[in-house]
Amino acid sequence: MDLKKLFGLEGKTVVITGAASGMAYSATKLLLELGAIVHAIDINKIALPVEHAYYADLGNKEEIDMVIKDLPEKIDALFLCHGIAAFPGNELKVQKVNFYGQKYMAEELLPRISDKGSVTFISSVGGFGFEQVYSDAVELIQIPTWDEAMKWYETHPDKIQNSYVFAKQCLLSYVTYKCMDPSYINRKIRINAINPGDTITGLTDDFNKSTSPTGNKEEGAAMIENIFLKSWNGYAAKPEDMGYPLVVLGSNICSYVSGQCIYIDYGLTSSWKSQALLNGNKKTIEEISSDSQK
Ligand SMILES: NC(=O)c1ccc[n+]([C@@H]2O[C@H](COP(=O)([O-])OP(=O)(O)OC[C@H]3O[C@@H](n4cnc5c(N)ncnc54)[C@H](O)[C@@H]3O)[C@@H](O)[C@H]2O)c1
16 A cells, blocks of 8 residues: 555645644654645744745734735645743733634635645643633634634633633634534535643743743643643653644545544543543543642
8 A cells, every 4th residue: 555645645735834843843744754745834943845934923913914825825734733832921922823823824724725625733632621611712713803803802801811721722612613614514624633742842841831830940840740641650742743643634544534632642631531520520620630630
């Protein structure tokens, strides 16, 4: 069997964001290996031999609009991967970079995505329990314009206090809500997300700092280890542990997979789900994940 044919990405036009580092960097290397024509976007230097590298702040509407103008007229697979950590004061920026800008890009580019093409996001295990905010997320998703959405954020500051988690939960809500929307399903465009667990990437330092209440890297690293690794005597993932499944999900190998939010965490969130089910869903996800730190 010809494995390149199985992926079906040879000669296909692919757009990927966040390609300068981490998961999307490893995904881009695999896409190139598979013969895809890769258009990569980042705010930082992309040191890979892609067809075209574009530079933009993908949390900024004007910069997104400029990049969209320059992207190819036909796109077979779109991978939206960029993201930042949350710190006090950057709540709105986190929404724009980690969710709203990605929703906006997906919808602006949708007419250019080929029939049976794919849109694949990187959300996070941080989005676990998105069902709890689903109705708020869908309210936001249904808002038709960028400016009105920014007003929604302004008038709902309480919703974005836990800003990284809310943005990732919105991404998962988006996949769930939109997979059968006529704009996607009428042309059989698949839409999915991966939810990585703890992975060593360019974001690791920022995650460590942002997790500690005092911004202390070592303390944050210990807290992350307690939440994500201790209960299963586990280890952090490598970027390719996420980047490769991401490519598979957006490729022909997964030609019948849509509307899925796939946790890549060695089963950690399934164990949280099991605890919730055994508790009659009485415990919140926060309670369960804080139990797992003990
Ligand atoms: N590392 C983890 O443990 C982990 C866990 C769960 C989810 N994630 C998610 O994985 C995705 C990939 O991140 P990573 O861990 O590979 O980190 P990374 O920092 O190595 O890669 C993220 C990339 O996004 C780019 N980027 C950030 N802000 C941008 C902006 N405004 N405009 C354009 N590009 C921008 C960065 O320059 C970088 O190249 C992110 O969405 C992140 O939230 C990471």
